Amino acid sequence: MPRSFKISVPASSANIGPGYDVLGIGLALFLTLDVEIDPKAANETNSDPNNCKLSYTEDSEGFESVPLKSDENLITRTALYVLRCNNIRTFPSGTKVHINNPIPLGRGLGSSGAAVVAGVMLGNEVGQLGYSKQRMLDYCLMIERHPDNITAAMMGGFVGSFLRDLTPAEMERREIPLSEVLGSPSGGENTGLVPPSPPTDIGRHVRYNWNKDIKCIAIIPNFEVSTADSRGVLPQAYTAKDLVFNLQRLAVLTTALTQSPPNPDLIYPAMQDRVHQPYRKTLIPGLTEILSSVTPSTYPGLLGICLSGAGPTILALAVDNFEDIAQEIMNRFSKNNVTCKWKLLDLAYNGAEVTQL
Ligand SMILES: Nc1ncnc2c1ncn2[C@@H]1O[C@H](COP(=O)(O)OP(=O)(O)O)[C@@H](O)[C@H]1O
Numbered sequence: 192m193p194r195s196f197k198i199s200v201p202a203s204s205a206n207i208g209p210g211y212d213v214l215g216i217g218l219a220l221f222l223t224l225d226v227e228i229d230p231k232a233a234n235e236t237n238s239d240p241n242n243c244k245l246s247y248t249e250d251s252e253g254f255e256s257v258p259l260k261s262d263e264n265l266i267t268r269t270a271l272y273v274l275r276c277n278n279i280r281t282f283p284s285g286t287k288v289h290i291n292n293p294i295p296l297g298r299g300l301g302s303s304g305a306a307v308v309a310g311v312m313l314g315n316e317v318g319q320l321g322y323s324k325q326r327m328l329d330y331c332l333m334i335e336r337h338p339d340n341i342t343a344a345m346m347g348g349f350v351g352s353f354l355r356d357l358t359p360a361e362m363e364r365r366e367i368p369l370s371e372v373l374g375s376p377s378g379g380e381n382t383g384l385v386p387p388s389p390p391t392d393i394g395r396h397v398r399y400n401w402n403k404d405i406k407c408i409a410i411i412p413n414f415e416v417s418t419a420d421s422r423g424v425l426p427q428a429y430t431a432k433d434l435v436f437n438l439q440r441l442a443v444l445t446t447a448l449t450q451s452p453p454n455p456d457l458i459y460p461a462m463q464d465r466v467h468q469p470y471r472k473t474l475i476p477g478l479t480e481i482l483s484s485v486t487p488s489t490y491p492g493l494l495g496i497c498l499s500g501a502g503p504t505i506l507a508l509a510v511d512n513f514e515d516i517a518q519e520i521m522n523r524f525s526k527n528n529v530t531c532k533w534k535l536l537d538l539a540y541n542g543a544e545v546t547q548l
């Protein structure tokens with residue numbers, strides 16, 4: 192029997208100022224996968240070693256560059272990992288996955304988090320594994336090892352998360368590199384290994400409320416910063432003073448963003464950070480000045496501003512004056528020879544979803 196279903200996963204903005212690797216919000220900009228499994232179409236998919244024909248819409252971000260081989264592409268590679276943990280070696284024959292990706296790559300809007308969540312959901316559906324979202328988070332966290340984007344993309348809304356301490360035996364299960372399980376990305380060889388299932392409940396999270404009047408302005412520069420590079424510039428240790436600075440703001444911010452009406456005098460200072468933004472300015476021209484270029488007194492309606500994820504996108508939270516705020520930040524970027532586009536986004540309150548067609 193042919194089957195078809197659709198997977199939709201939101202973009203996300205992680206950190207939200209002081210919440211490095213902790214806070215995230217799902218954004219209403221959706222990666223979608225249209226999946227069709229028709230054994231009668233096996234001849235169309237058997238040129239792929241894992242029986243999966245992959246395609247992207249032409250207007251997808253990364254259309255020109257994302258790999259289409261199932262053991263190289265982040266989404267299908269992740270799905271194969273889930274399948275192989277469950278002793279299923281390949282996709283069912285006749286599997287076609289058509290992807291639309293409006294999430295810019297390498298900009299701090301959680302494209303890789305969305306791809307990993309989509310991949311785990313794809314593996315779960317194709318293998319008919321029946322996992323809960325909480326269990327699927329474990330699989331995601333074996334691949335993207337910070338929980339903020341992943342949790343926001345999977346669960347939606349405004350979330351806070353942490354990774355629990357793992358026992359030494361669990362650590363061993365977690366540290367098997369994906370390349371050992373799937374073979375080297377370009378080689379396409381199937382190692383035959385059955386990877387160990389992830390430990391359970393690796394990630395713990397809560398969903399906060401969110402004042403729905405608060406909208407997200409994303410100012411997206413035309414260059415990429417890989418999350419790995421952007422983590423590489425962070426220090427190994429922090430002073431107690433800087434950690435306390437962030438903890439104090441984090442505790443206030445999570446409630447301040449739920450209050451009605453939102454209070455800019457509380458939110459703006461509570462979105463300051465000393466853990467990641469000051470170090471990432473080396474990768475993002477003009478970052479420090481850009482972050483201080485708009486304030487609630489110069490732009491009424493603005494609530495707070497920060498780097499989105501690992502950057503280079505800037506996230507401004509506001510209730511009004513969206514275009515002027517975006518324009519000011521784009522002007523500042525252009526003084527550093529960076530052009531940008533901007534988007535006004537609502538939260539994605541439901542997170543990742545599968546619809547049977
Ligand atoms: N829809 C997608 N399909 C395939 N690969 C993707 C997709 N989205 C993201 N990726 C992979 O993730 C990389 C970007 O990840 P990362 O550096 O973490 O940036 P981001 O901040 O966008 O998550 C891309 O270069 C690409 O390799």
Ligand SMILES: N[C@@H](CCOP(=O)(O)O)C(=O)O
Binds near residue numbers: 302303421
């Ligand atoms: N906490 C992470 C978040 C990375 O987000 P991304 O959207 O840039 O992948 C970090 O700041 O490194």
